[in-house]
Amino acid sequence: TQLLEQSPQFLSIQEGENLTVYCNSSSVFSSLQWYRQEPGEGPVLLVTVVTGGEVKKLKRLTFQFGDARKDSSLHITAAQPGDTGLYLCAGGKRLTFGEGTQLTVNP
Amino acid sequence: GAVVSQHPSWVICKSGTSVKIECRSLDFQATTMFWYRQFPKQSLMLMATSNEGSKATYEQGVEKDKFLINHASLTLSTLTVTSAHPEDSSFYICSAHSGSVVGELFFGEGSRLTVL
Numbered sequence: 632t633q634l635l636e637q638s639p640q641f642l643s644i645q646e647g648e649n650l651t652v653y654c655n656s657s658s659v660f661s662s663l664q665w666y667r668q669e670p671g672e673g674p675v676l677l678v679t680v681v682t683g684g685e686v687k688k689l690k691r692l693t694f695q696f697g698d699a700r701k702d703s704s705l706h707i708t709a710a711q712p713g714d715t716g717l718y719l720c721a722g723g724k725r726l727t728f729g730e731g732t733q734l735t736v737n738p
Numbered sequence: 739g740a741v742v743s744q745h746p747s748w749v750i751c752k753s754g755t756s757v758k759i760e761c762r763s764l765d766f767q768a769t770t771m772f773w774y775r776q777f778p779k780q781s782l783m784l785m786a787t788s789n790e791g792s793k794a795t796y797e798q799g800v801e802k803d804k805f806l807i808n809h810a811s812l813t814l815s816t817l818t819v820t821s822a823h824p825e826d827s828s829f830y831i832c833s834a835h836s837g838s839v840v841g842e843l844f845f846g847e848g849s850r851l852t853v854l
Contacts, residue, residue: 664842673744673831673845674782719781726772726833726843731781 634658635720637729644710645737652705652732654720663703663722665694668731674719677705710736740766740836744846751822752854758818759849761788761832767812768834772843773805776829788815788832822853 636655644650654663662681666674678687680696680703687694691714693706707714715736720729741764751757761771769790774782786807787795794807804826806818815834819826829850833843 666845671829671848671850673742673833673848676842676844679842717779717781721843725784725787728781728784731779733779 635722635727635729637718637720637732639732640730641733641735643735643737646711647709648736650707650710650734652707652718652734653702654704654729655702656722657701658723659700660722661700663696663700663720664726665703665705666719666721668717668719669715674717707734710734712736712738740834740844742768742832742834742844742846744832744849746849747847748850748852750852750854753823754821756818756820757822757851758816759830759832759851761815761817761834761846763813763834763836763844766834766836768815768836769812771809771815771832771834773807773815773817774831774833776831776848778829782831785817790815819851822851824853827851827853 638653664679665677667677668674678694683698683700685696691708695704718732743762745760771788773785775785776782784797785800788807788809790809790812796802809815829848831848833845
């Protein structure tokens with residue numbers, strides 16, 4: 632079973648701060664996805680990373696896939712209250728999900 | 739992106755009754771759909787994989803007689819929670835591959851089940 636560990640599980644920061652969320656595994660993944668979920672809604676796909684070392688940017692969000700394709704990170708610059716939500720990484724044939732990172736950005 | 743729709747978005751029922759949740763892929767065909775359960779502030783737990791025209795594949799610990807899954811067409815999968823009890827109260831979410839990128843899933847809006 633391919634397991635994904637996310638850290639931190641909870642993060643509360645002030646508006647304007649930067650943050651990084653990590654997604655780690657001992658297994659190699661052909662691709663990893665990052666999702667964002669708001670309360671009472673289904674997760675929404677943010678990005679898919681496929682190539683080791685790949686970096687993708689989505690406005691203030693920067694996603695990186697580790698060279699060995701075992702880990703990924705999500706960096707948010709100048710966080711805003713609208714970034715508040717549950718961030719999930721996922722990967723593998725059976726789409727294993729990490730435990731999630733609950734981000735709260737305070738105005 | 740691809741659109742997946744769930745219905746109902748929330749349902750309240752009495753203990754002992756059965757509840758059906760529908761998951762539809764609106765703009766693509768999905769031979770496989772997935773059903774998840776999610777508790778507050780926790781991640782998604784895969785319950786079963788729904789296969790069009792064949793039996794669903796259940797994850798370990800998920801009672802197949804309790805959570806009936808039917809995938810009768812390429813755009814519809816249903817999850818029926820039979821003889822629901824308060825401990826079945828949860829947020830149920832479905833997802834499907836659109837097929838355009840391997841591993842990418844599109845999720846329904848989720849269905850909040852409350853069993854009294």
